Amino acid sequence: MIAVIDYNAGNIRSVLYALERIGVEHVLTSDHDVIRAADKVIFPGVGAAESTMKHLNETGLTELIRSLKQPVFGICVGMQLLCSHSEEGDVPCIGVFPERVKRFRPVNGDKVPHMGWNNVKLSANNNWVSKEVDNDFCYYVHSYYVETGADTVATTEYCGVEYAAMLQKDNFYAAQFHPEKSAAVGEQIIRDFLAVDN
Amino acid sequence: MLAKRIIPCLDIKDGRTVKGVNFVNLRDAGDPVELGAKYSLAGADELVFLDITATNERRKTLSDLARDIARHLNIPFTIGGGIKHIDDVDVLLNAGADKVSINSAAVRRPELIDELAYAFGNQFVVVAVDAKNVDGEWFVHLNGGRVKTEHKLFDWAKEAQERGAGEILFTSMDHDGTKAGFANEALAQMSDLLSIPIIASGGAGNKEHFADVFTTGKADAGLAASIFHFGEVGIKELKDYLAEQQIPVRPV
Structure with missing residues (x-):
């Protein structure tokens, strides 16, 4: 059973x-016991870091997520919230990844939000995403980005910076783009996550 | 590199896709979900669904449609048509829409943009603007171009951005249905003025028009309806052509 964490995110x-569509059994839940017992956990999200962290702290989800032992997949804001700190509202986040979240500073007429299809360049240390995904396009929508660091397993470029498109550390996996909206490539990445060993 | 987006637009009336020529004569071009899935497989980057039905049942019809689309498609889509209240938007987002497009309601009550951006985030809010050039100046028009307002296009687009729009969908009523190319001059001027992405709409007739709108027109995305619906330009053929012109696209 896959648990998708329900925390009022968009x-x-x-x-x-x-x-x-993939045909895997799943449940949308904020129940701590159900999340703890799931084979895998997906932590999606669209929303503002500050209000979302407040909600996660108040409901005990921050502590719960940090303590999970099964594979956890953070998507978009879900990935950013797994980092240590966000410039969006200057707020401490869950802190699974030590990386920090920063705001894009537009250069050369680049528009913010970064909205649309951009490359996913797999890093050499990426051992879980199918190789054919390398350099293909995925769908991004975000105004804040995660700096590259030791946990970066894929990168992309926008506003003149190369930043983390995917992170992985221990049982935590994350993507800045939306695999669920990234056509066949995105579906492959979700399948790759569903196939990682518990 | 961020790709320029190709967006087929599906006008919906009573649950069916139609396309108006200059917004008046409607031709039936099929089932929206099926057509959307076809475009998704063909390599469309995103879809826009605009409901032009004018009935009280609209809210439910629109949310049912959003749910059907979200279930079957794995690319992003915007849905719009007659959205007036924050409640309309809430229903659509819960059904799985990625973005909503607002038009007349935002002109009549601009605070709606602020409210939606605050509640759901800028990236959910597409402000659609229909404009016509009247004696050398662009004015915002309502009701499919029939009603002129006193809003100047560029001032309104800037205000929409400041209030929290995530994107502007600009349709030139002068170009729409002509198949003679997009309003590149006005688009470029808007692109220089704004810091959010601009979707160009109105006037697409061939592949070259898309190359022009992404270079001269500085648009982030190009939207068209009938040329796609009636197979006059294929998405793959279009993207292959744009790639040859060194325009960044997501290959099919």
């Missing part, structure tokens, strides 16, 4: 539909 529905 656009969780599209992750559920993606799992439905």
